[in-house]
Amino acid sequence: xxxxxxxxxLAACDDTPDPPTPETSAPPAEQHRAAPMVDDAPxxxxxxxxxxxxxxxxARFGQDQEQVRMSWGRPLxxxxxxxxxxxxxxxxxxxxxxxxxxGFMIVDGKFARYDVDMEQFAAPGDIKVGATLDxxxxxxxxxxxxxxxxxAPDWLYVIVAPEDGSDARLVFEVNEEQMVTSWRIGVPPxxxxxxxxx
Numbered sequence: 001x002x003x004x005x006x007x008x009x010l011a012a013c014d015d016t017p018d019p020p021t022p023e024t025s026a027p028p029a030e031q032h033r034a035a036p037m038v039d040d041a042p043x044x045x046x047x048x049x050x051x052x053x054x055x056x057x058x059a060r061f062g063q064d065q066e067q068v069r070m071s072w073g074r075p076l077x078x079x080x081x082x083x084x085x086x087x088x089x090x091x092x093x094x095x096x097x098x099x100x101x102x103g104f105m106i107v108d109g110k111f112a113r114y115d116v117d118m119e120q121f122a123a124p125g126d127i128k129v130g131a132t133l134d135x136x137x138x139x140x141x142x143x144x145x146x147x148x149x150x151x152a153p154d155w156l157y158v159i160v161a162p163e164d165g166s167d168a169r170l171v172f173e174v175n176e177e178q179m180v181t182s183w184r185i186g187v188p189p190x191x192x193x194x195x196x197x198x
Contacts, residue, residue: 105197
């Protein structure tokens with residue numbers, strides 16, 4: 001009995017406030033706010049941790065599509081196929097600007113390249129869609145080759161070799177206003193296909 005009385009006395013002296021009730025813990029708007037599900041992710045995305053000549057994030061060129069899906073971490077749908085041996089994985093949802101945003105090319109079951117036509121992603125060297133030809137020349141200096149575009153006479157392909165001498169290439173498409181409209185990184189021959197899988 002003495003022990004019980006002592007415990008009750010200690011409890012009565014405790015000046016720690018009672019835990020807040022649901023009504024007082026947060027404003028009503030915050031009580032119902034939840035972290036978005038993956039499928040509810042906005043159309044814009046942040047720059048991933050690693051974009052480079054090796055691949056996309058932890059997904060390396062030559063690995064299977066499952067590695068790409070894990071690196072992206074959000075839904076991807078298949079599309080852009082011209083044969084059973086080549087297709088793309090495109091982000092979901094698609095951007096509202098009519099472009100594809102980013103697409104991952106799978107050739108013979110292996111990750112071979114990725115294409116970007118949105119400003120949210122920066123290529124190695126911190127070049128984005130909208131950069132100028134002069135910026136490309138300054139950034140990559142003696143590592144670039146310029147070639148005429150296959151279909152547009154006033155456009156260019158600007159091809160960048162990696163500093164480590166590997167086979168992968170970064171290819172920019174530059175329009176008649178000398179601005180980057182898209183870019184891609186991959187391994188030959190896929191990185192040089194001019195019509196997606198063709």
